[in-house]
Amino acid sequence: xxxxxxxxxxxxxxxxxxxxxxxxxxxxxxxxxxxxxxxxxxxxxxxxxxxxxxxxxxxxxxxxxxxxxxxxxxxxxxxxxxxxxxxxxxxxxxxxxxxxxxxxxxxxxxxxxxxxxxxxxxxxxxxxxxxxxxxxxxxxxxxxxxxxxxxxxxxxxxxxxxxxxxxxxxxxxxxxxxxxxxxxxxxxxxxxxxxx
Amino acid sequence: xxxxxxxxxxxxxxxxxxxxxxxxxxxxxxxxxxxxxxxxxxxxxxxxxxxxxxxxxxxxxxxxxxx
Numbered sequence: 001x002x003x004x005x006x007x008x009x010x011x012x013x014x015x016x017x018x019x020x021x022x023x024x025x026x027x028x029x030x031x032x033x034x035x036x037x038x039x040x041x042x043x044x045x046x047x048x049x050x051x052x053x054x055x056x057x058x059x060x061x062x063x064x065x066x067x068x069x070x071x072x073x074x075x076x077x078x079x080x081x082x083x084x085x086x087x088x089x090x091x092x093x094x095x096x097x098x099x100x101x102x103x104x105x106x107x108x109x110x111x112x113x114x115x116x117x118x119x120x121x122x123x124x125x126x127x128x129x130x131x132x133x134x135x136x137x138x139x140x141x142x143x144x145x146x147x148x149x150x151x152x153x154x155x156x157x158x159x160x161x162x163x164x165x166x167x168x169x170x171x172x173x174x175x176x177x178x179x180x181x182x183x184x185x186x187x188x189x190x191x192x193x194x195x196x
Numbered sequence: 197x198x199x200x201x202x203x204x205x206x207x208x209x210x211x212x213x214x215x216x217x218x219x220x221x222x223x224x225x226x227x228x229x230x231x232x233x234x235x236x237x238x239x240x241x242x243x244x245x246x247x248x249x250x251x252x253x254x255x256x257x258x259x260x261x262x263x
Contacts, residue, residue: 150255
């Protein structure tokens with residue numbers, strides 16, 4: 001097994017894409033940066049709001065800021081030397097290749113199921129060689145044992161596959177952060193395969 | 197026939213079923229599905245023309261909102 005310094009040196013050469021900077025994306029980015037990820041490419045078109053603070057990696061004094069800018073500030077406090085390419089943009093079939101074609105692996109971190117589907121389908125069409133780590137099913141609390149990762153070729157989907165967010169089944173910090181960290185761990189598994 | 201559905205072995209009667217038929221039998225009712233047959237992506241419009249055979253590895257995964 002490699003040492004942490006070997007892992008960090010190896011990951012510093014890698015580029016990780018993240019699509020969405022909400023509950024999944026912001027927390028996944030934090031963990032990956034802490035592990036030593038050298039370069040992150042993040043796209044999101046939302047701003048930090050009060051209702052995000054129950055689960056997303058933002059702070060009260062950042063309300064109103066673009067998420068990508070607030071996230072860059074927060075990530076640079078962990079590692080001021082990280083290379084962060086932040087895009088204030090909605091990911092679409094038209095810009096997906098432009099945004100993520102240089103990535104070694106990409107994390108799907110959207111909220112809406114329709115956006116998740118679009119991303120997974122377009123990645124397998126336009127950038128089929130790049131592994132995608134997606135998430136589905138992380139609302140509410142409890143039933144943690146239902147969370148699993150399903151792998152199929154270049155695609156991994158993490159979550160319980162059933163707990164959908166709604167007015168009376170909100171997303172809360174523990175489960176969102178568990179799943180976003182399972183995604184981060186899956187990214188490590190994909191990248192570090194070459195190291196061990 | 198026996199196939200691997202979502203990492204688990206499952207048995208179906210008959211030796212060839214379309215993805216559409218399996219979705220109905222297993223009552224996957226959600227709209228947003230990711231379907232992979234032997235790691236190959238199967239799109240919605242291909243569900244009825246894509247056939248699953250003995251030993252195949254089929255993944256049918258619900259995409260639900262939340263993130």
